[in-house]
Amino acid sequence: MRIHVVDHPLVAHKLTTLRDRRTDSPTFRRLADELVTLLAYEATRDVRTEQVDIDTPVTTTTGVKLSHPRPLVVPILRAGLGMLDGMVRLLPTAEVGFLGMIRNEETLEASTYATRMPEDLSGRQVYVLDPMLATGGTLVAAIRELIARGADDVTAVVLLAAPEGVEVMERELAGAPVTVVTAAVDERLNESGYIVPGLGDAGDRMYGSA
Ligand code: URA
Numbered sequence: 001m002r003i004h005v006v007d008h009p010l011v012a013h014k015l016t017t018l019r020d021r022r023t024d025s026p027t028f029r030r031l032a033d034e035l036v037t038l039l040a041y042e043a044t045r046d047v048r049t050e051q052v053d054i055d056t057p058v059t060t061t062t063g064v065k066l067s068h069p070r071p072l073v074v075p076i077l078r079a080g081l082g083m084l085d086g087m088v089r090l091l092p093t094a095e096v097g098f099l100g101m102i103r104n105e106e107t108l109e110a111s112t113y114a115t116r117m118p119e120d121l122s123g124r125q126v127y128v129l130d131p132m133l134a135t136g137g138t139l140v141a142a143i144r145e146l147i148a149r150g151a152d153d154v155t156a157v158v159l160l161a162a163p164e165g166v167e168v169m170e171r172e173l174a175g176a177p178v179t180v181v182t183a184a185v186d187e188r189l190n191e192s193g194y195i196v197p198g199l200g201d202a203g204d205r206m207y208g209s210a
Pocket of ligand 1: 132134193194195196198199200201202203
């Protein structure tokens, strides 16, 4: 497992506004979308391409296009949905799957309640979206499911991570073909499983249900 923290002033600026409790839901959704697009640029650095010949208005030349099999983007419901548009904007050929995961707020254990994606992911690059890498339970369970279906290259795009979650991922997915791309790794998790300083409950803030 590799982790890539995107160090860029625009990323830091958007993340700061997301953290601010005064940021309302419409602004939060827009900024999360913009932030995902910036993270997606880094997350897709190794996206597979194939060579193509094209005619420009002036001559014939060789370029690249996103190759087959198409990348798969998998938002984890519900908060990962708020990251989907920002991701597919940069990956227009991607297929989209869905994974519904729920965290038991007492045990903090993750379980799957809905799956909608191809059975066979062999040879596919998969981008899994979840705004908060907190305990790591949800992402580890999701990524195990993707690898069990044959995915050979998984990138998790998260807005924010806790060191505890990164450690769990490193331990549980040691040696797995997994990269985590995030805007920041925060200080810690609190006793309720929230990232500190964090940004609160990402789903509630996106969908105005706080
Ligand atoms: N999930 C969230 O939405 N926020 C946190 O801080 C931790 C998990």
